[in-house]
Amino acid sequence: xxxxxxxxxxxxxxxxxxxxxxxxxxxxxxxxxxxxxxxxxxxxxxxxxxxxxxxxxxxxxxxxxxxxxxxxxxxxxxxxxxxxxxxxxxxxxxxxxxxxxxxxxxxxxxxxxxxxxxxxxxxxxxxxxxxxxxxxxxxxxxxxxxxxxxxxxxxxxxxxxxxxxxxxxxxxxxxxxxxxxxxxxxxxxxxxxxxxxxxxxxxxxxxxxxxxxxxxxxxxxxxxx
Amino acid sequence: xxxxxxxxxxxxxxxxxxxxxxxxxxxxxxxxxxxxxxxxxxxxxxxxxxxxxxxxxxxxxxxxxxxxxxxxxxxxxxxxxxxxxxxxxxxxxxxxxxxxxxxxxxxxxxxxxxxxxxxxxxxxxxxxxxxxxxxxxxxxxxxxxxxxxxxxxxxxxxxxxxxxxxxxxxxxxxxxxxxxxxxxxxxxxxxxxxxxxxxxxxxxxxxxxxxxxxxxxxxxxxxxxxxxxxxxxxxxxxxxxxxxxxxxxxxxxxxxxxxxxxxxxxxxxxxxxxxxxxxxxxxxxxxxxxxxxxxxxxxxxxxxxxxxxxxxxxxxxxxxxxxxxxxxxxxxxxxxxxxxxxxxxxxxxxxxxxxxxxxxxxxxxxxxxxxxxxxxxxxxxxxxxxxxxxxxxxxxxxxxxxxxxxxxxxxxxxxxxxxxxxxxxxxxxxxxxxxxxxxxxxxxxxxxxxxxxxxxxxxxxxxxx
Numbered sequence: 029x030x031x032x033x034x035x036x037x038x039x040x041x042x043x044x045x046x047x048x049x050x051x052x053x054x055x056x057x058x059x060x061x062x063x064x065x066x067x068x069x070x071x072x073x074x075x076x077x078x079x080x081x082x083x084x085x086x087x088x089x090x091x092x093x094x095x096x097x098x099x100x101x102x103x104x105x106x107x108x109x110x111x112x113x114x115x116x117x118x119x120x121x122x123x124x125x126x127x128x129x130x131x132x133x134x135x136x137x138x139x140x141x142x143x144x145x146x147x148x149x150x151x152x153x154x155x156x157x158x159x160x161x162x163x164x165x166x167x168x169x170x171x172x173x174x175x176x177x178x179x180x181x182x183x184x185x186x187x188x189x190x191x192x193x194x195x196x197x198x199x200x201x202x203x204x205x206x207x208x209x210x211x212x213x214x215x216x217x218x219x220x221x222x223x224x225x226x227x228x229x230x231x232x233x234x235x236x237x238x239x240x241x242x243x244x245x246x247x248x249x250x251x252x253x
Numbered sequence: 254x255x256x257x258x259x260x261x262x263x264x265x266x267x268x269x270x271x272x273x274x275x276x277x278x279x280x281x282x283x284x285x286x287x288x289x290x291x292x293x294x295x296x297x298x299x300x301x302x303x304x305x306x307x308x309x310x311x312x313x314x315x316x317x318x319x320x321x322x323x324x325x326x327x328x329x330x331x332x333x334x335x336x337x338x339x340x341x342x343x344x345x346x347x348x349x350x351x352x353x354x355x356x357x358x359x360x361x362x363x364x365x366x367x368x369x370x371x372x373x374x375x376x377x378x379x380x381x382x383x384x385x386x387x388x389x390x391x392x393x394x395x396x397x398x399x400x401x402x403x404x405x406x407x408x409x410x411x412x413x414x415x416x417x418x419x420x421x422x423x424x425x426x427x428x429x430x431x432x433x434x435x436x437x438x439x440x441x442x443x444x445x446x447x448x449x450x451x452x453x454x455x456x457x458x459x460x461x462x463x464x465x466x467x468x469x470x471x472x473x474x475x476x477x478x479x480x481x482x483x484x485x486x487x488x489x490x491x492x493x494x495x496x497x498x499x500x501x502x503x504x505x506x507x508x509x510x511x512x513x514x515x516x517x518x519x520x521x522x523x524x525x526x527x528x529x530x531x532x533x534x535x536x537x538x539x540x541x542x543x544x545x546x547x548x549x550x551x552x553x554x555x556x557x558x559x560x561x562x563x564x565x566x567x568x569x570x571x572x573x574x575x576x577x578x579x580x581x582x583x584x585x586x587x588x589x590x591x592x593x594x595x596x597x598x599x600x601x602x603x604x605x606x607x608x609x610x611x612x613x614x615x616x617x618x619x620x621x622x623x624x625x626x627x628x629x630x631x632x633x634x635x636x637x638x639x640x641x642x643x644x645x646x647x648x649x650x651x652x653x654x655x656x657x658x659x660x661x662x663x664x665x666x667x668x669x670x671x672x673x674x675x676x677x678x679x680x681x682x683x684x685x686x687x688x689x690x691x692x693x694x695x696x697x698x699x700x701x702x703x704x705x706x707x708x709x710x711x712x713x714x715x716x717x718x
Contacts, residue, residue: 111612112619116581119588126589146591 029074029144029188030054030205034064034090035106036082044077047133052167052183054208061085068094072204073101074188075143077136080107080118088121095122102143106136141165148191155190158247160229162190169229176228181206185221186229189244198241262462263455270451278440278447286433297425301401302382304328304418308340312355312416314409320355331357335391337421339398341365344412345372351415363390365400365417375404375415389421397422461488465495472499504691572715573611575645576603579635582619586626586633594631597622601637605645606715609692614712617685617696621649621708624682628653632703639714647710650701661698685710 031053035041041057048055056071058064061082068076068090080087091103102124107114110128118126124146125139141153141164153165161170169176169186178186184206189197199218206221207213222242226234235243260268304326311323320342325331330338336359343351343364349372353364366387374383382403389396398419406413461484471477479496483489579599587595607614618635625633629651636648682696685708689696694712701707 112582112585112615113578113611115589116585119585120581124588 029184029191030056030071030208031140032056032058032064032067032071032073032076034058034061034068034076034082034087035079036060037079044133044136047137049180050167051137052164052180052187054184054206054211056209059083061087061090065090065093067209068099068101069097071209072201074147074205075140076101076103077106077140078103078123080105080109080114088117091118091121091123102147104136104140104143106131138165144191150191155193156248157190157193157233157244160233162187171229178225178228181221182225182228185218186225186244189234189242193244193246194249196237196240196243201241262459263452266455267448267452271448274444274447274451278444282433282436282440285436286429289432289436290429293425293429297399297420297422298384298401301384301399301418301420304340305382305401305403305416308342308416308418309403309405312342312407314407316409318410320407320414322355326357331359333359334361335359335389335394337389337391337396337423339365339390339417339419341417341419342414343417344414345375345404348372348376351417354414360390365390365398365419367400367402367415367417371402375402379404386422387419389419394423399425461485465492468492469495571610573607573609573614575605575607575614575637575647575714578611578614578618579637579647582622583635586622589623590626593626593629595626595629595633596631597633597635599635599637602639602645603637605637605639608643608713608715613688613692617688617710617712618647618649620682620685621647621710625649625651625653625706625708629705634701634703640711643713643716645712645714647712648707649710650703650707651705652701652703653705655700655705656698 029052031048033041033044033048033055035044035057036059038059041059045055045057056067056073058067062084064078064082064087065085067073078087078091082090087105087107091105094101094103103122104125104127105118105123106127106129107118108129115126124143127136127139144164145151145153153163155162155164159172163169164187167183167187169178169183185202188202188205202218203213222234222236233245235245237243307326308322311326312320313323314320326340328338330336331340339357339360341351341353341356341360341364343353343355346352349369351364351367351372356364368385368387371383371385374385380403382401385400385402387398387400389398399422400417400419402415402417404413404415464482465480465484465488468477468480468482472480479499480492482492484492583597583599586597587593622633622635630653632652634648634650636650637645638648639645686696689710689712692713694710696711697709699707699709
């Protein structure tokens with residue numbers, strides 16, 4: 029999963045980047061409203077964490093612009109502003125959740141996971157595909173109850189495919205959702221990651237659909253495409 | 254007085270008084286002068302007319318037409334040369350000039366010049382006297398005479414004769430001038446006196462106001478707690494209103510200071526701990542901690558200053574439309590508590606205006622609705638009603654488990670938190686109660702018809718115009 033954090037405090041954004049990377053997310057950071065709006069407008073994020081008091085363009089305006097342009101990614105507002113009228117304005121602008129500073133990183137993560145869950149239609153942090161279980165909360169995966177060792181990129185790939193299980197996902201989409209902005213993107217590396225993942229979770233679980241991409245098979249459901 | 258500010262009350266009132274007093278008194282002076290001049294002229298003319306009548310009564314004509322007086326006029330000045338009093342009797346020659354037949358000794362052989370216009374006027378008037386002004390015989394004194402002339406027919410005479418009596422105008426003119434001068438002097442003194450009296454009266458009348466100003470300055474400079482003293486009935490309501498304003502402001506300042514003090518104390522301890530940690534450690538994170546704590550400290554100082562300034566300057570005369578606040582919360586709470594599938598129903602009156610700060614209204618209704626959303630099963634009712642002039646109630650009820658009387662009392666304790674498992678600062682309800690008290694309202698709890706807790710706020714609203 030790839031997320032955008034728009035936060036002008038350098039220390040806080042660095043802390044958040046490291047915490048979310050550790051939890052298996054690809055993270056991009058924007059330090060002001062203008063950069064934040066541009067990134068949200070051009071990159072396909074799975075979720076955004078947005079501060080309100082930003083330089084250049086304030087958070088509510090950034091969010092309104094995104095929603096006006098039809099951007100549907102879930103947005104969590106993270107701000108020091110705790111007035112009810114500000115919360116109302118945030119939700120009215122199109123926010124999906126609102127968390128006030130000071131906050132605990134665990135709470136922020138839990139709320140972001142809830143947003144991602146809702147967006148993908150799941151009800152819990154764990155996604156089960158037969159005997160394969162992906163635990164987004166702990167950023168780990170299990171086969172037959174045994175934990176498997178995954179690198180952060182491999183986990184991101186698995187987590188994204190699990191959230192969209194049964195659907196064919198193109199290489200481009202995978203590149204866009206598992207790498208952050210600074211990473212040297214090469215779609216050939218996706219093949220390498222898929223190959224390694226197949227070895228760890230079982231070759232038959234990921235199907236290659238020629239010319240279209242990959243599909244994580246869900247043994248419990250009938251695939252339609 | 255600052256440039257562009259309105260003129261002082263005293264100068265306005267004095268100017269207004271001068272505006273009617275000065276023209277009024279000038280008008281009175283002019284009228285008095287006119288009346289006195291007319292009356293002087295009239296009495297002057299009357300004395301001349303009686304002299305003419307005296308002459309007519311005492312003049313006799315011989316058979317040869319020679320005139321003589323049976324007795325002289327009693328006024329001795331007719332005998333003294335160029336005295337300013339003259340008489341003359343003459344006949345009209347060719348209708349153009351008067352040939353003197355007899356004249357007073359005072360004329361000293363000269364005659365009274367009569368113009369042909371006067372002669373034709375005499376013909377026209379018949380038995381009525383003609384009055385005119387002419388130059389007198391005393392050319393050195395530039396004598397101007399007032400003359401009364403009457404045409405009569407004497408016995409033994411075929412042609413009518415003209416009898417003229419004249420007197421120097423100068424003494425009368427002098428007395429009129431003296432009268433006007435005296436009148437102007439006296440009335441000027443009266444004008445100045447009136448203006449001064451008005452000034453003194455206004456100063457005296459406004460003295461309670463000046464006194465009130467000094468008392469307010471005493472309050473502002475901390476020498477007094479409220480506006481003291483007895484005031485006349487016109488000003489006493491102002492003093493009372495000022496006192497309630499001062500006490501209202503004081504309540505707000507006290508409240509702000511309490512809250513700010515609490516905030517500062519709450520922050521100071523962790524700042525001290527973090528700062529000590531930062532000084533003790535030598536690894537990189539200590540720099541961050543130090544930087545953050547410095548920022549916290551400067552924020553605390555900044556907000557303390559701002560809050561103190563704001564508490565001094567505002568909070569009176571603010572109003573808040575209740576509808577957008579309630580509607581915003583009704584819209585937003587279901588999004589915050591998405592897992593609960595909340596139904597919030599709003600009932601009762603709309604269009605009410607809360608008499609207070611919008612943020613306070615948000616805090617009160619927001620915290621109560623948020624509390625209801627935390628505890629409710631799925632349903633919240635918000636009911637607003639104007640119960641009397643200037644007062645409304647806001648009733649927020651839910652279908653949660655509700656609270657016992659002891660639990661309610663516990664919830665209202667400052668900083669108390671009823672259930673540690675439910676997130677929140679625990680200050681929500683006590684803040685609502687503090688705010689309601691500050692607005693002379695109230696917060697009460699009871700069992701809701703839905704089964705859960707019902708909170709009822711009583712708040713001041715703007716009175717309909």
